[in-house]
Amino acid sequence: MNTTSQPSTADRAFNLSTWLVDRHVEEGRGDVVAIRCGGESHTYRDVLDHVERVATGLRAIGVRSEERVAMVMLDSVEFIATFLGALRIGAIPLLTNPLLPGRDLGVIIADSRARVxxxxxxxxxxxxxxxxxxxxxxxxxxxxGWADFTASDEDGAAYDTWIDSPGFWLCTSGTTGMPKLAMHTHGDVKATFDTYATQVLGITANDRCFSVGPMFHAYGLGNSLTFPFAAGASTILEPTRPPTPQLVADIVTTEKPTLFFCIPTFLAALTNSDLPDDTFASVRYGVSAAESLPAETFTRFLERFGVTILDGIGSTEMLHIFVSNTPDAHRPGTTGRAVPGYEARVVDPDGNDVADDEPGQLVMRGESSASGYWCRSAQSRATFEGEWTRTGDLYTRSADGFLTYLGRSDDMLRVGGEWVSPAEVEGTLIEHASVLEAAVVGERDSSDIVRPIAFVIAAPGATVDDEELTAWCRDRLAGYKRPKRYEIVTELPKTATGKIQRYKLRR
Structure with a gap:
């Protein structure tokens, strides 16, 4: 007989919407600017009014607790109001990539069984x-049609949700095909704030957050909404997709963010632009995620703009960053160490810890882990193993705990009996002055042997020479790791969050 005591309903009571907005108003911070968008300011009191109006609108059309509300929305005040308004009444907002074709969005929304x-x-x-x-x-x-929708006189009060009540669903990034729907609770956001936002970023009410990554994804949701709102800080929103270096520079110089969230490929584009060197003077730290940040990109950005980029890794399944470099301990070319509050292991296929500096799959434990994938039982069992979540990423771990990214499990190449990390080869190529971006995949030759090939984007004003790159790699990589040929391209297929879709390159 299990005699373990369970927390009472009162102890479990928690609504993410009221925690992010109402408590600031109730504690006297209602006039603090919560959102800057399009040159306009919206205070926490304004946001609460928007959220209550959405809550009443959703109730008026019959939305009940735990029913899905699909969102196909650009970053905006309306996005935040919809997300928090649905949570307020206990409904489940489903965030989707608004730039996907309608046919793809239809499949995702049908999968969720959303009526709204x-x-x-x-x-x-x-x-x-x-x-x-x-x-x-x-x-x-x-x-x-916002004005009509939010004109209802229904009740806007918060529903009595619990910390582990169904909260919101996020689509996985789609690097291997159709996204899955990861299910998160109301309490998962607080877990990411108490760990990464507080203990790595040291976010305060005085911060101003600006994210290149959009809010429909886990990374951007934390950057632009849940982190600043949890701290009572301000967020800067820009709906334009995709952004350009000049647009980002205009926003940064005008709005003066203190925390700047980005992705590696866009950091490279900023470094290779003609922006003034003081563009990011207001920024105390930059953050990078989605793909591994090459050491060369880290160094170029620091030397050019004077801003330290804290590279880390997060996932849709874990909600935000769980391994990161920190202000006090950053090692370029690595992803850093486990964020306080999370535990990391690098394991072999049987789940046993590997030795230091040996490759293995990264598995994580932390309170922000999703409860599973919607209607994907087999995939849920394969990813969520008790308290541990398989990330699908291959890493090595140093003796002092720094983790180095090798690639996705299904991206690794077996060449001549040896494993090749695409990330290592790509990082070497990016160090060459003529290369802006690179992606490495495997290709079978006429003898049915897998060989690395590289897709390369030239740096602005530069010309990529195959022979130069071959000589460059000869001095830096073992023979089996060197690309056997190069494809010079103008762009690489990516998800909206900047992850390279290598399965498209393999085609």
Missing amino acids: LVISHERAASLDDIRAGASEIEHVITSD
Whole structure:
């Protein structure tokens, strides 16, 4: 007989929406600016009003607790109000990539069984394709019909959710095909704030956060919404997708963020632009995630703009960054060490810890782990093993705990009986002055032997020479690791969060 005491309902009571917004108003911070968007300011009191209006609108059309509300929305005040308004009534906001084709969005939304869709008016042209794929949608709200939707006199009070109540669903990044829906609770956000945001970033109410990564993804959601709102800080939103270096520079110089969240490929683009060297003078720390940050990109950005970039790794399944370099301990070319509050292991296929500096799969333990994938039982069992979550990333771990990324498990190449890390080869190529970006995949030759090949984007004003790169790699890489040929391209296929879709390159 199990006699372990369980926490009472009162002890479990927690609503993410009220924690992020109401408590600031109740504690006298209602006039603090929560959002800067399009040159306009919105205080926490303004945001609470928006959120309550969305809550009443959703109740008026019959949305009940734990029903899904699909969101196809660009970063905006309406995005935040919809996300928090749905959480407020105990419903489950489903965040999707608004730039996906309507047919793909229809498949995702149909998978979620959502009856309600909220969509930015800029994406309304995709509605017919979405509805063709998601026949259960009964209500569509567009951001240009906001006034009518939020005019209901229904009750805007918060629903009595618990810390482990179903909260929101996120789509996995789609680096290998159709996304899965990772299910997070109301309490998962607080776990990421208490760990990474507090203990690595040291975020305070005085910070101003600006993220190149969009809010529909786990990384951008923390950067632009949950971290600043949890701290009572300010967020800077920009709906334009994809952003350009000049647009980002204009926002940074005008809005003066103190925390700047980005991805490696865009950091490289900023470094190779003609922006003034003092563009990021207001920024106390930069953050990079989504892909591994090459040491060369870290060094170039620091030398050019004077800002230290804290590289880390997070995932949709774990919600935000769980391994990171820190202000006091950063080692370029590594992903850092486990964030306080998380535990990292590097294991072999049988789940045994590997020796220092030996490759293995990274598995993580932490309170922000998703409860599983919606209607994907086999995949849930393969990823979530008790308290541990398999990341699918291959790493080595140094004796002092620094983790170095090798690639995704299915990206590693077996060449001549030896393992090749695409990340290592890509990092070597990026060190060459003519290379802006690189992606390495395997290709079978006429003898059915896998050989590395590299897709390369030239740096601005530079010309890539195959023979130069061959000589460059000869001095730095073992023979089996060197690319056997180069494809010079103008862009690489990526997810909206900057992850390279290598499966498309393999085709």
